[in-house]
Amino acid sequence: MASLRFSVPHLPGPRFKRRPVRCAGERQELFNCIAPVYDNLNDLLSFGQHRIWKRMAVSWSGAKPGDSVLDLCCGSGDLTFLLSEKVGSYGKVTGLDFSKELLSIASSRQCLLSNACNNNIEWVEGDALDLPFSNGNFDAITMGYGLRNVVDRRQAMREMFRVLKPGSRVSILDFNKSMQPFTALFQEWMIDNVVVPTATVYGLAKEYKYLKASINEFLTDALEYSTQQNIALKKQQQCDTYSVPAMAVLM
Numbered sequence: 001m002a003s004l005r006f007s008v009p010h011l012p013g014p015r016f017k018r019r020p021v022r023c024a025g026e027r028q029e030l031f032n033c034i035a036p037v038y039d040n041l042n043d044l045l046s047f048g049q050h051r052i053w054k055r056m057a058v059s060w061s062g063a064k065p066g067d068s069v070l071d072l073c074c075g076s077g078d079l080t081f082l083l084s085e086k087v088g089s090y091g092k093v094t095g096l097d098f099s100k101e102l103l104s105i106a107s108s109r110q111c112l113l114s115n116a117c118n119n120n121i122e123w124v125e126g127d128a129l130d131l132p133f134s135n136g137n138f139d140a141i142t143m144g145y146g147l148r149n150v151v152d153r154r155q156a157m158r159e160m161f162r163v164l165k166p167g168s169r170v171s172i173l174d175f176n177k178s179m180q181p182f183t184a185l186f187q188e189w190m191i192d193n194v195v196v197p198t199a200t201v202y203g204l205a206k207e208y209k210y211l212k213a214s215i216n217e218f219l220t221d222a223l224e225y226s227t228q229q230n231i232a233l234k235k236q237q238q239c240d241t242y243s244v245p246a247m248a249v250l251m
C-alpha cells in the first residue's frame with residue numbers, strides 16, 4: 001500500500017489546469033450531475049462493451065509511442081488512460097473536458113493507477129469549441145461520445161482539425177442510429193426498457209432521456225458531416241451491427 005502511495009503520479013499545483021469555459025451551461029450541469037455514477041452506469045448499461053468500443057477508437061486513432069495526443073471530452077478519462085499506454089513515457093496525453101466533476105474523477109483515477117507512464121497525462125478544464133491550443137499541435141485526437149454532446153458540432157470539428165498536425169487522425173466514437181430497421185427497433189427497445197429504467201433507479205431519468213434524444217437526432221453519416229464542412233475525409237470506418245456505436249476515423 002505504501003509503495004502505491006509513492007508511485008502515484010501527482011500533478012504539480014492544482015489538479016488540472018483551469019481555462020475559461022464558455023459553453024452550454026445546461027449540458028455542463030448534466031455531466032457534472034451524472035459524474036458520480038457515470039462509470040458504473042456505462043459498465044451496467046453496455047454490459048461492459050464500452051471498454052471494447054473505446055479500445056477500438058484508440059487503436060484507430062493511430063496514436064503511437066512518443067506522440068502528443070488529445071482526448072477531447074475526456075470525461076472520467078477512459079480513453080485518456082488507454083492513450084497514455086499507447087504513447088508511453090516519451091509521449092504526452094492531454095485530456096480536455098468542461099465538467100469539473102468528471103475531471104476530478106479522472107484525476108483521482110490517475111492517482112490510483114500505479115502505471116508510471118500515466119505521468120504523461122495533463123488534464124485541462126476547457127471548451128471543445130474553443131480549444132486552448134495552438135495550430136498543428138497534436139499527432140492524433142480521440143473523442144468518445146463527445147461530438148453528439150457539443151452544442152456546435154461544426155465548430156468542434158473545425159477546432160479539432162485546427163489543432164491537429166497535417167495528415168494526422170481524429171478518431172470519433174459515438175452511437176449510431178442503425179440503418180437496419182430491425183436493429184434500430186432493438187436499440188430503441190433497449191434504451192426505453194433497459195437504459196432509461198436503470199438510470200431512473202439512480203434518479204437520472206431526465207439525463208438518460210436526453211441520451212436517447214441525442215442519439216435519435218445525431219447524424220449517422222460522418223462523411224456527409226465532413227463534406228459540409230469542407231474537411232478532407234480520406235478514410236471512414238463505421239460499424240452498424242447489433243450493437244449501438246458508430247465509429248468513424250477521420251484523417
Ligand SMILES: C/C(=C\Cc1cc(O)c2ccccc2c1O)CCC[C@H](C)CCC[C@H](C)CCCC(C)C
Binds near residue numbers: 149186242
Ligand atoms: C458507453 C455508454 C454511455 C456513454 C454515454 C454517452 C452519452 O452521450 C451520455 C449522455 C448523457 C448521459 C449519459 C451518457 C452516457 O452515459 C453506455 C452504453 C449506453 C447505451 C445507450 C446502451 C445501449 C445498449 C444497446 C442498445 C445494446 C448493447 C448490446 C451490447 C452490445 C451487448
Ligand SMILES: C[S@@+](CC[C@H](N)C(=O)[O-])C[C@H]1O[C@@H](n2cnc3c(N)ncnc32)[C@H](O)[C@@H]1O
Binds near residue numbers: 078098099
Ligand atoms: C458522454 S461523456 C463521454 C466521456 C468520455 N469521453 C467517455 O467516453 O466516457 C461526454 C463528455 O463530453 C463533455 N463535453 C460536452 N460538451 C463539451 C464541451 N463543449 N467542451 C468540453 N467538454 C464537453 C462532457 O462534460 C462529458 O464529459
